[in-house]
Amino acid sequence: xxxxxxxxxxxxxxxxxxxxxxxxxxxxxxxxxxxxxxxxxxxxxxxxxxxxxxxxxxxxxxxxxxxxxxxxxxxxxxxxxxxxxxxxxxxxxxxxxxxxxxxxxxxxxxxxxxxxxxxxxxxxxxxxxxxxxxxxxxxxxxxxxxxxxxxxxxxxxxxxxxxxxxxxxxxxxxxxxxxxxxxxxxxxxxxxx
Numbered sequence: 001x002x003x004x005x006x007x008x009x010x011x012x013x014x015x016x017x018x019x020x021x022x023x024x025x026x027x028x029x030x031x032x033x034x035x036x037x038x039x040x041x042x043x044x045x046x047x048x049x050x051x052x053x054x055x056x057x058x059x060x061x062x063x064x065x066x067x068x069x070x071x072x073x074x075x076x077x078x079x080x081x082x083x084x085x086x087x088x089x090x091x092x093x094x095x096x097x098x099x100x101x102x103x104x105x106x107x108x109x110x111x112x113x114x115x116x117x118x119x120x121x122x123x124x125x126x127x128x129x130x131x132x133x134x135x136x137x138x139x140x141x142x143x144x145x146x147x148x149x150x151x152x153x154x155x156x157x158x159x160x161x162x163x164x165x166x167x168x169x170x171x172x173x174x175x176x177x178x179x180x181x182x183x184x185x186x187x188x189x190x191x192x193x
Contacts, residue, residue: 026147074093100173131151
């Protein structure tokens with residue numbers, strides 16, 4: 001069974017940057033609920049799970065993806081905050097860290113081992129993609145509507161919907177990690193090595 005300490009250990013550096021202790025605890029609670037409902041038993045299982053079934057993830061796992069997207073979104077936010085003489089909108093970094101960590105938490109209900117060494121979409125994942133299931137989990141765990149917005153709207157489900165600025169940053173960081181893999185598979189990623 002995955003424990004609170006396991007989640008804190010996996011995402012220690014990022015969780016530690018969330019200043020609001022209630023928000024930080026809500027992120028951990030949401031992960032624990034997702035692990036429980038998705039029948040994830042160990043950290044090694046989480047580290048073995050690909051972050052997507054839509055293309056070959058080339059060995060990149062769910063945990064690595066979650067960290068990369070969060071760090072990428074924060075870097076985008078910091079670049080704007082530092083480069084603009086006057087930032088035209090506020091960026092809430094607590095919200096950015098929490099939303100980045102949770103953007104794909106619904107995948108713990110969407111992906112499962114196929115029993116043959118691979119992975120497949122769960123029945124629950126066929127009914128509701130991870131932005132929807134993740135938003136429901138976060139809401140059940142008492143997270144505020146702005147975090148729910150990030151999770152629900154970070155992917156195609158959010159197209160044309162009102163979003164907090166942190167949702168936009170997380171969306172862009174998410175697709176910056178996904179699109180190159182798709183392009184590599186299609187042979188459209190130019191690599192000079």
